[in-house]
Amino acid sequence: MMKADNFDKSICSSARLIIISHVKDEVGSNGGSVYTRSVVDILKGAFSDVQTVYVHENPINFKKLRIVAAFFGALVSGLPAKALYFLSYKAARRIKRATAVGRADLVIFDHLETSLYSRLIGWKARAILIQHNDEVKLHANRVDELKWRLGRSILASDVARLAKFQCKAFEQIKNVIFLSADEAAAADGTIANKFTLLPSFDYQPARLRNASRAGKDVVFIGNMNWWPNADAINWFVNEVLSLIENDITVHVVGHGSHRWNQSNPRIKTYGFVESREDAWGISPIFIAPVRLGAGVNIKVAEAIYNGRALIATPQALRGIPFEKDEAIAVMESKSEWVDCLNDPLRLEELAQAIPKDINRDLFRRSLGGKSLVEYVENILTARAIQG
Structure with a gap:
């Protein structure tokens, strides 16, 4: 991680941040959306202009059909099915408009699969990837658990595509936030600036009912x-x-x-x-x-x-x-x-x-939040100095 010695506060306060996330989940029905919401809340507390663009603003329809189509598409495109599942041309247009040159100082890709859209961002914008899980390891575990031999073979090929996709995302985006220090330590060496941010909460802990x-x-x-x-x-x-x-x-x-x-x-x-x-x-x-x-x-x-x-x-x-x-x-x-x-x-x-x-x-949100803001400020300052 870069050191925050002398960064320009005016640049940080006026910066526009765009967060690209995959599915809008306002109720926090899963751990990933809870973590994303905490990151958004921290950044909104420090920066005046933070916007979120979702690949899917509404619940995904025909999920099983999309999964099948994603696997067939992966065989042709060479991209992993997990990324193709979130391919949306409507979303691509919205993301391109939101991150065009001069419209965004920093683009944050929330979840590995959203890095599919990284080629659309304006050339002046810096980028960060939030790596919720070691996706390759996670899907390799699922392959190992599968008893169906043909299914294992199909998924194993897709895991190989996912590994290439993940390495390319690390190399292109260069700034990556991990949830755990051990995954950050084991990650690809092409990452310029790693940061570990544990899940954080700021509500009053719940009381027992009985x-x-x-x-x-x-x-x-x-x-x-x-x-x-x-x-x-x-x-x-x-x-x-x-x-x-x-x-x-x-x-x-x-x-x-x-x-x-x-x-x-x-x-x-x-x-x-x-x-x-x-x-x-x-x-x-x-x-x-x-x-x-x-x-x-x-x-x-x-x-x-x-x-x-x-x-x-x-x-x-x-x-x-x-x-x-x-x-x-x-x-x-x-x-x-x-x-x-x-x-x-x-x-x-x-x-x-x-x-x-x-x-x-x-x-506790108050502890991890400050470090995240410093990490983001450092990346923005480096962009300003180099630009």
Whole structure:
């Protein structure tokens, strides 16, 4: 990251920032949109002119058909299906107008797939890519999990295209924001300026609704249409929950959670819940049996911020530089999960535990926001000096 020694405050205050994001999600139905909203809020608090252009301003129709078309298009174009899924000529026109020469000082591409439009921005504008996940690793994990041989072969070819696409995006855009320091360290060496920004929150942490059931309720919150979340709950239900003799109820909150409504009498599902109090007020214990994924798990970060104790796999905690904490129980094997959830005294202890302040502070908006603004100011100042 560049050093902010002497940057021109007038340039930073008058700069126009354009954020290119893929899908408009005003309710924050998934972790990615929650993270994006936090970045937008931070930048709007520091810069007077911040605009967001969405590839899809409305919900995407015919999703399965678009996926099939994207894979066929990938075979012809050499671009990955994930990027082609978000190809829109209407969006391209809007992006080109918004970022034409003289109209934007900095363009921020939110999610790797939006870098598909990087060639459209005016030559004077600087650019930043927000890399929510190590997309190549994430999709390679999915290939490994697939049992269908032909499907594995098709997806493996697309992962190779995605790897080239990601490397090219890093090389062209040069400034990249990562959610975790380990992914930033492992990233391609062509990146000029890396920056790590953990998820951050600025609302009042939610209160528990019913403390009388402390130790008897655990909760998982996440978009269940995101396949690593679905895999986590499937593994938990199939491998762990059937072995639990303790009297506990597992609450599953998020889009698509009703699919598990009949899977086990111990499970209670809610679907998507708009109120933070209704979601985070369910239980003092958050479970994260996540086995796959990349980046930082947004809901795990939010659980720590809200002062919830965690029972989590090492994968769920990846990318979070937390200090050892009695309120964060790391369970690596199935037997560890079963032993923990079958121990009422352990659950009661966890229900009374609150993550350390130093761990909760990792996700306070006031701390990460200042560093992000400095990072953006440095890039704008470099543009002004070189221009």
